[in-house]
Amino acid sequence: MTDVRAEAIAVRREAPARALFRLSRPRQWHKAVMLFAAPAAAGALESPVLVLRAAVAAVGFTLLAISVYAINDIRDAPDDRRHPTKRLRPVAARVISPAVAALLGIVTALAGLAITSSLGVSTFALATAYLVAQLFYVFGLKHVAVVDLVIVALGFVLRAAAGGTATGLPVSHWFLLVSLFGAMFLVTGKRKAEHTAVSRPVLAAYPTSWLDQVLTVCLLGAALSYGMWAFQYLGHDAYRELLAISFLPFFTGLLRYALLVSTGRGEQPEHELFRDRVLLIAGLTWAALLTIGLYCA
Structure with a gap:
């Protein structure tokens, strides 16, 4: 109990910049590796140009994911405050205001869409589908049995497909x-x-x-x-x-x-x-x- 209280006090004293970084959930950024799966499976990682395009797509999808995390934490803040660990999330702990979190969500969503649009219509379409599906998940579908599983899995598939469209490789x-x-x-x-x-x-x-x-x-x-x-x-x-x-x-x-x-x-x-x-x-x-x-x- 003492450790939990100490952690809660540390969170309340947290610098805004660090809280925003934590809000973006850096531990989840590894999921962007799926953008490299298609070029890796095609044996194309020897091409610096294709690796760079996959990396750009990975950045774009990571920004979209950050946008979803921010919106999710705003929506779930009341419930998170009753959870033993989620109550330490920046919005739930009132370190970051909902308005600031919403601004982060909007900025990262626009940035992610802008980046993926530079890689072609197909990649932009997949990125848009990813963002829309994840927002539907946040705003209610995560409470619908089976559908919640499918949408989370779909996020990985859309990333994998975008790795192919971004590099121009057949999947x-x-x-x-x-x-x-x-x-x-x-x-x-x-x-x-x-x-x-x-x-x-x-x-x-x-x-x-x-x-x-x-x-x-x-x-x-x-x-x-x-x-x-x-x-x-x-x-x-x-x-x-x-x-x-x-x-x-x-x-x-x-x-x-x-x-x-x-x-x-x-x-x-x-x-x-x-x-x-x-x-x-x-x-x-x-x-x-x-x-x-x-x-x-």
Whole structure:
């Protein structure tokens, strides 16, 4: 209790600039790596121009995400003040006023749309769709069972697709399915972990047995989609065959993560990768096989 009080006092004394930075949730910025997935899967990361275009798109989508976080915190402030940890969010803690948070949301939204528009109509359209979908989520759809899962997963798919349009690279349908099923797998695992750790109204609509069914479907969907993507390159080139072999550590990682979720972990997927040794080794092995198969052929 003493630590919580000390943290609350520190938050109230927080400098406005630092509070705004915290409002933007920098721990979530890693999601922009999805903008590099399409050029990486196409073996195009050797091109500085394409990497730069993907980086510009990543900045644009990160700004759009910051806009959504700001609007979300304004809307959820009354409920956040009753939550043991969310009450420390800048708006809920009254360190940042709703007006300032709204200004941040508007500025970052306009900046994100302006940046993505410089990458072409298709990327701008995907960015707009992302922003609209996330705002619908904030303003009510996050309380609608199933729809909330789909919209969160859709955010990852739109990022992945935008990585292709921003760089002008064709995106495999199997690649998009891997993104969709993989995102649904992680989001569903997060919801299951939150059943016992976090108070979220929509969780009451999700029986654990149903979440387990969705996890199974998404695991199989992600595995089969990745297999179809990887095996389409199988040929006489020894390096390309490594893409097919990469299916094994990919599937192992999915199964291992599903096991962690079944034991109550999975609320923070990005942290589990580094805390679980088997998951980390599987991830590194998959990354190595994928890199050699795509860039050494």
